[in-house]
Amino acid sequence: MNNTENISIENKIEELLKKMTLEEKVGLIHGNGLFRTEGVERLGIPALKMSDGPMGVRREFPNDNWNSLDYSDDYVTYLPSNTALAATWNRDLAYESGKVLGAEARGRGKDIILAPGINIVRSPLCGRNFEYMSEDPYLAGAMAVPYIKGVQENHVAACVKHFALNNQETERLNVNVEVDERALREIYLPAFEAAVKEGKSYTIMSAYNKFRGTYCSHSNYLLDDILKGEWGYDGVVISDWGAVHDTYEAANCALDIEMNVTNNFDEYFLAKPLIEAVKAGKVDEKVIDEKARRILRLMHRINIFEEGRYSGAYNTAEHREKTLRTAREAIVLLKNDNSVLPLDKNKIKTLAVIGENAEKLHALGGGSAEIKALYEISPLLGLKMKLGGNVEVKYAKGYSENEAQAQQLLEEALDIAEKADAVIFVGGLTHKLDTEGLDKPDLKLPYGQDVLIEKLLQANENTVIVMLSGTPVDMGAWLEKASAVVQTWYNGMEGGYALAEVLLGDVNPSGKLPVTFPKRLEDSPAHSIGEFPGRKDVHYREGIFVGYRHFSTNNVEPLFWFGHGLSYTTFEYNNIKLTKEEREDNIRISVCVDIKNTGNRDGAEVVQLYIRDVEASVVRPVKELKGFQKLYLKSGESSTAELVLDKTALAFYNEIKHCWQVEAGKFEILIGSSSEDIRQRAIFTVDKDLNYI
Incomplete structure (x- = not known):
C-alpha cells in the first residue's frame, strides 16, 4: 500500500470517527458475542468475527454460550500443532501452513484467527506447550514470521499470542511473573518483536497473567512502552478471553478490544462501565478514539469494506x-x-x-x-x-x-x-x-x-x-x-x-x-x-x-539435545568460510559451509548456526541459535549453506544502559546438526563496541 492510499484510508477513518457516537465507538472495543464485536450498521461498519486457532478454524458456537451448534458445515482441515510445525525447521512450510489457515478462516467468514502461539517453552510440563513453537526465541520468531504472512495474505488478521510471559497454565488467570529485564528482552520478547516488525501481524493478544504486579492486559510497560513505543506497533491489541480486570487501567493502556467467556457483554469493563467513566470525566474520550481508530485501520487492512475481498476456501485438496x-x-x-x-x-x-x-x-x-x-x-x-x-x-x-x-x-x-x-x-x-x-x-x-x-x-x-x-x-x-x-x-x-x-x-x-x-x-x-x-x-x-x-x-546431559534429529542418510560438513563487514551502525557476517549427502538415500539436513561470545563482560550462554537453513540433497549431492548475521545475532541486553550491546572481542561461529553435534567452527573479531535500542 503506497503513501497516497494510506493517507486516503486515514482520512476515511477520521470521517467515520466524527460521525460515531461514544456508544458506537465503545461497541467496537468489546465483545458483543463470544467471538465477535459489535458493528455500526448505520455507518456500514461490520462486526469483527474471530475464531480460535492455530491447528485449524474452530467449530461454530452460538453467540452467547459455549454449546456446540453441531453443524455439518464447519468441518475443517486439521493442521499440525505449532510444535510440530517448528520441528520441520522449514520456513516455507510455516508460510504454507499460515496460508492454509488464513484461507480456511476467510472461507468460514472470519476476520481474525487467534494464532500463532509463540510463548517460550520454559518448562516441559506446561499443558499448552503443544500450541507453542520452541524454547528458543530465534526459532520461534523465524517460524512465526512466514506463518503470519501466509495467514494475512487471505485478508485475515493473525493474532499472535499470548503477550507476554504466559508460560504456565496453573493459576494462569492471576499468577504474577517476576523476571529480570535481560531475560525478558533476550528470551521472552524477541519472537513477539519479530512477529510485529517482520511479520507485520495485524493483531496481538495480551496474556492472562500479571507481569511485575500488573495484569498484562493493563500493562503500560508491555503495551505502550515496548509494543507501541519501542516497536512502533500500530495494530490492534485484543485481550485473552477474560484477561481484563479493571475499566480505568484497561482504558488507559494500549489495549483495544476486550473479549471474555461470559455473555454479559454490556457489563464488560470496556462496555457500559467505560461509557459511564467517560461521561463522569474519569476517562478521556480521546483514548476511546485511538482504540477505535486502530480497529478501523485493521478493517481496512483486511479489506473488510471492499467488494472484491478474497472469499477464502476450506477443506480443499491443496490444503490437505x-x-x-x-x-x-x-x-x-x-x-x-x-x-x-x-x-x-x-x-x-x-x-x-x-x-x-x-x-x-x-x-x-x-x-x-x-x-x-x-x-x-x-x-x-x-x-x-x-x-x-x-x-x-x-x-x-x-x-x-x-x-x-x-x-x-x-x-x-x-x-x-x-x-x-x-x-x-x-x-x-x-x-x-x-x-x-x-x-x-x-x-x-x-x-x-x-x-x-x-x-x-x-x-x-x-x-x-x-x-x-x-x-x-x-x-x-x-x-x-x-x-x-x-x-x-x-x-x-x-x-x-x-x-x-x-x-x-x-x-x-x-x-x-x-x-x-x-x-x-x-x-x-x-x-x-x-x-x-x-x-x-x-x-x-x-x-x-x-x-x-x-x-x-552447565554441562547437564539431556535425553536428546535441542535441534537433534537423525536421517536415513548421512551428511558431511566442510569448508566453513566467513566474511565480516563492520559499519557505523551494524555488522554483517556472511557464513558459508559445504554440505554433502554421503549416504545412499535422498534427504534433507537442517544446518544450524550457533554463536558463542568468547570474551563477554557478562555471563552468556556457551551457544545461542542465530541462524538455520534446510537443504534438500540427493544421494551424493553437495550444496552450500549460506547464512547471514547482523548485530542482533551478537548482542546482549545491557540492563544498566537499557540498550542492546555488541562488545568488541572474539566470537565463535558453531555450525552443526544439533546444538551439541557441532561440525564446523570459525572465529572472528568485532573491532568496536556497538550499542543500539
Missing part, C-alpha cells in the same frame, strides 16, 4: 496436501541403532501395532485448540493404508486411559508381538494431559506404558517405539534397550499417514527437536534454578538460561 507435507517433515527420528528403520515391508508378513495412540484421534481436544477435523488418519490407519493387503496388521491397545484391565491388555499385546515379524508401539500422551488449563504433574508416561514397552522390547528387541506427544516425556526406563525411537506430535489430519511413510521408508525423516528433552524433570532450568509452577507469584530465577542454554552452559 500441504498438511501432509508439513506432517512428514515434522517427524523426528530420535534413535536408530543398527538401522532398524526404515522397515522393509517386503520382509514383513505380520505386523503387530500396539498402543492406544495408534488408533486414538486427537483433533477434538486440547481446549481452545480443538478442531472439528474433516478427517484424521491415525497411525494404525496410516500403516494399513500403506501396507495394503499383503501384510497382516494385528492391533492391540496394550494400555488405555479408560480401561482398568491393565494386565489383560498387556497380555494381549505381548501375545501378538511375540508372533509378529515386526512390532510398532505407538504411545505417549493425549490431550487429557497436553491441554489448555492444566500443567502436567511430571514427565512420566501414563497408564503403565513403561512396563509395557520394556516387555515388548524383551519379546522383540527391534520393536520400534513411537512417542506421540506435544512435549518431552521420560524415556529413561527403556531408552537404552530400544533400537529405534521416533517422535511425532499432534500432527494434523494426515499425521498417521505421514508416520507410516517415515516408518516404511517412503519418506526420509528430516525433523529436528524444537525443544530439549531432559533426562529428569529436575534437570530443566525452571525446576532446578527457577520455580514451576508459580501459584501467586513465579520467579524466573534461571534468567536467560532457558532450554539448551542451560543444559549446554
